[in-house]
Amino acid sequence: MSTDNNTSAIAELIPVRDHEGQQVASGRDLHAFLGMSSNYTTWFDRMVGYGFVEGKDYITLTGEVSSKNGKNLGGRPSIDHAVTFDMAKELGMIQRTPEGKRIREYFIEIEKQTREQSTVAALPSRAQLAQMVLDAERELEAAKLQAELDAPKIRYHERFIAEMDDIITIEYFASHWGTTGPKVRQMLKDKKIAVRRCIGKKWDKSKGYMVDEFEWRPRQGTRYQEWFVVRPQHNAPRHHNGQVRQTMYLFSFHSEDLAAKLGLTQPVMFDGGDAA
Structure with missing residues (x-):
């Protein structure tokens, strides 16, 4: 007899049912299949002596007719037990009979089929796969849209927050682009990007008279003014009145x-040595 036919035959004699969310078998059906000579209650009490625990391995069912034949003998409420698969397999082993071995193999096969069915049920269907793809595409589009919305904020952060202290002098800028500070300042003046402002006078020893003092400022009211910032330059000589010199820096x-x-197209390539 094949395993499937054997399983089907036993399933007719020991049907499996659900009890409070767990698959169980009837103790009376097991007793009948095993062909035990003693009555059911006596036999089951003896089996419990092998260490089975009520509430864990079995549950007593009083007043329910749960066996396959449905008979209630003796005019008293039928007592049956909902037996777990693990207990049913051990009961089969305890008997040391061909019927006991068949019971053990029967419940092992049921557990195997249950696992296989659970695995198949866990796999998504075609419709579920298609929906998963659609959901992923929607999430990707939403992420792209959010990235586009966040781009101005990111640029603002990079320019005005993350790099707010990253400034350079006009001389450094000029050397980087292969020219000089005076030439760059003249171009700034010619392009109306910056102006030279007189901030007072100082005594010129070589000339023997007072001369004007100047500082550079970005031209106000233009879009170029945000390219520069004016800050105190503490490492430069102070003005004649003791004030700290204010220097126009360029945001890098x-x-x-x-x-x-300014029409400067080719930065100087430094070799990384001391001259750089």
């Missing part, structure tokens, strides 16, 4: 913008 992230505006 606007270097290429300024170079393009």
